[in-house]
Amino acid sequence: MDAHCHLHEYGDDEVESIMNLSMYIIAVSDNYNSSIRTVEISKRYRLVIPAVGLHPWNVGPDYKSEIAGVERLLSENDMVRILGEVGLDRKFRPHTTQYQDAVFRGFIEMARERGLALNIHAANAWIDVLNALYRNDIPLAILHWYTGPADLVKDIADRGYYITANPALAVQQRYRDVVKVAPLDIMLVESDAPYNYRGFVFHPREISATFRYIAELKGMSFDEVRKSIMENSYKFLRTLRIL
Numbered sequence: 001m002d003a004h005c006h007l008h009e010y011g012d013d014e015v016e017s018i019m020n021l022s023m024y025i026i027a028v029s030d031n032y033n034s035s036i037r038t039v040e041i042s043k044r045y046r047l048v049i050p051a052v053g054l055h056p057w058n059v060g061p062d063y064k065s066e067i068a069g070v071e072r073l074l075s076e077n078d079m080v081r082i083l084g085e086v087g088l089d090r091k092f093r094p095h096t097t098q099y100q101d102a103v104f105r106g107f108i109e110m111a112r113e114r115g116l117a118l119n120i121h122a123a124n125a126w127i128d129v130l131n132a133l134y135r136n137d138i139p140l141a142i143l144h145w146y147t148g149p150a151d152l153v154k155d156i157a158d159r160g161y162y163i164t165a166n167p168a169l170a171v172q173q174r175y176r177d178v179v180k181v182a183p184l185d186i187m188l189v190e191s192d193a194p195y196n197y198r199g200f201v202f203h204p205r206e207i208s209a210t211f212r213y214i215a216e217l218k219g220m221s222f223d224e225v226r227k228s229i230m231e232n233s234y235k236f237l238r239t240l241r242i243l
Helices: 012-019 032-044 063-076 094-114 126-135 150-159 173-181 204-218 222-239
Strands: 002-005 025-027 048-052 082-087 117-121 141-143 162-165 187-189
Touching (some): 002 187, 048 063, 094 126, 126 141, 162 173, 162 204
Parallel strands (some): 048 082
């Protein structure tokens, strides 16, 4: 399973090609309009698991209308079980912190009231995000591209949350350090496609390469890592009653 992919950014032909990879894809959204497209794609392909939300990079003074749109989508599409991409960004968008905080509170309330999972972006805001999840007893969350403090990994595991690994493991040392110490049973893999990072254009077909990076870091075999993370993926989907 690709646990975090911006499928809405692709044209129909490329979406069809990605579907030929025969993997579940949690398709996250960036705003109300992309959430609409994500839901539409999920209705065409059974392996697409839609997530709707408002990315913290897109949060501004008009956030209330965006949230209202997402809430309408949830009311009209009961197969949506995940909110994402949502969260906080103190690194790249510190100037919108006041709006981000309000938006994230809103999504946490939606998750708590509707029993939804959260697919979270938390650049330089890991502790703030985790405290908000703890305070509100959110039972299920994916911490996308976790590069926070290694000493928080045990707390994440104790809460039953997941972290993701992606192809940035090839070049980002801080990410490698986290994945090296993280328990394998809280890990999922993602592409974050089609994000461009240090010259790498991410794509779902790189999931196999990500398994190899994890195996190298942990001194395990490719098959051991793949089997364990597949089991984590199925556990996540069963918890949400998607399988």
